[in-house]
Amino acid sequence: MVRQRAFTLIELLVVIAIIAILMGILMPAIQAAKERGRRIKCMGNLRQVGLAAHLYGSDNKGLIPQHPKAGEWLWDVPMKTADVLTENGAKRVILYCPGVTASVKDRDTVSNWWNFRANGRVIGYAWLGKRQGGADFLTALLPVNRKPFCTQITARNASATELCTDAIPSVGASSDGKTDEFVNVPSTTLTRPGEYHRAGHMYGRRPSGGSILFLDGHNDWRNFADMVIRHDTKDSRPGGTIRFWF
Numbered sequence: 001m002v003r004q005r006a007f008t009l010i011e012l013l014v015v016i017a018i019i020a021i022l023m024g025i026l027m028p029a030i031q032a033a034k035e036r037g038r039r040i041k042c043m044g045n046l047r048q049v050g051l052a053a054h055l056y057g058s059d060n061k062g063l064i065p066q067h068p069k070a071g072e073w074l075w076d077v078p079m080k081t082a083d084v085l086t087e088n089g090a091k092r093v094i095l096y097c098p099g100v101t102a103s104v105k106d107r108d109t110v111s112n113w114w115n116f117r118a119n120g121r122v123i124g125y126a127w128l129g130k131r132q133g134g135a136d137f138l139t140a141l142l143p144v145n146r147k148p149f150c151t152q153i154t155a156r157n158a159s160a161t162e163l164c165t166d167a168i169p170s171v172g173a174s175s176d177g178k179t180d181e182f183v184n185v186p187s188t189t190l191t192r193p194g195e196y197h198r199a200g201h202m203y204g205r206r207p208s209g210g211s212i213l214f215l216d217g218h219n220d221w222r223n224f225a226d227m228v229i230r231h232d233t234k235d236s237r238p239g240g241t242i243r244f245w246f
Contacts, residue, residue, distance in 0.1 A: 038098050039201065039211065039221060042166065045094040046125065046213035049164050052090035053129075054217055057153035064150050064163070069131035070120020072233040074244045075104060075167045078131060082121040096124030097166055097211075099200020103190060104167065111189050124200065126167045126231075126244050138231040141175045141243075145228045150215060158215035165246040166210025168199040168227065173240035177229045182206050186237040212246060222246070 056065055065085065067078035086092055092114065096106040104113050104124045113122040130136065130149035140146040150163050172180030183205050185197035199207040209223040224245070231244040 035100075035201070035208075038100065041098045042200070042211045043219050043221065045097070046164055046211050046219045047217075048094050049085060049090050049125070050213050050217040050219065052085045052088040053163065054153055055088040056084055062152050062154045064129040064152060066130050066132050066151065068119065069134040070117060071122075072235055073122075073169070073242065074126035074128065074231055074233075075122050075124065076116075077121050077123050077127045079118075079120050081127070081129065081131075082123060097200035099166070099202075101198050101202040102167075102200030103185075103187070103195075103197040110192075116189075124167060126165045126246060128163055128165070139234065141177075141229050141232055145230055147230060153215060155215055159218065161215040162212055162246060163215045164213040165222075166200060166212070168207050168210050168224075168245040169197050170229075170243050170245065171237050171239045171241065172243065175229075177243065177245070180229075180243065181239055185242065186239070207245070210246060 053064060057063055065081045067080040067084075070076050070078045082095065085095070093106050096102070096104065096113075102124055104111075104122055106114070106124070113124075116122045128138070128147075128150050130151050134149070137146055137148050147162070150161065155161055168182075169185045170177060170180035170182050171185050174180070183196065183198055183202070187195070187197045190196060199210065201208045201210060203224075207224045207227075209221055209225075209227070211219060212222050213219045227245045229243045230246050233242045233244070235242045
């Protein structure tokens with residue numbers, strides 16, 4: 001009778017160690033591939049938002065949808081504006097970033113963002129169209145970063161003018177934002193332990209960047225290193241005010 005040789009404890013530990021090393025090598029690549037997929041989907045969402053805005057503009061003398069403002073944060077969108085976009089082909093789900101760390105998601109079981117208030121919806125992107133009764137310019141902390149809200153599709157510099165971007169909120173008190181907090185952005189709605197607002201594409205404690213839709217309909221990815229504070233909501237929270245970057 002031939003006896004079969006079994007693994008020794010040392011051999012088993014070596015095999016386990018090799019598997020652990022391979023997993024350590026492969027997991028970052030797998031996670032990076034998944035994030036690339038989410039970025040592609042995110043950019044596809046914004047492309048459809050752009051198409052909807054252009055369809056509306058073609059029937060309304062080139063205007064961007066404009067309705068009475070429904071909040072100070074850039075993802076606070078007038079209900080009629082959000083509805084106009086969906087009526088022109090932008091399905092509700094594409095108004096929310098698919099990023100794994102996004103705090104504002106479609107079909108949230110706790111926070112009903114789509115019906116957040118009587119006259120407004122909270123979407124997963126920063127909408128830069130002008131609101132009726134609102135300011136003409138975003139509230140940048142530095143004059144060099146000042147930008148107007150969009151009013152028409154046919155602007156002279158449409159290819160360089162942002163219409164909708166990934167929502168990247170922070171809380172801070174400095175004008176350059178170098179000490180801003182991006183992971184634990186305070187919220188009056190997300191009140192359960194550990195719940196805070198944050199961007200959809202994070203790399204550690206800071207955003208990796210975000211998708212940008214331009215007024216002419218094209219979109220691109222912008223690394224966070226190339227972003228600045230474009231809008232300070234003046235909404236004071238512990239740690240400073242709420243800002244949006246793009």
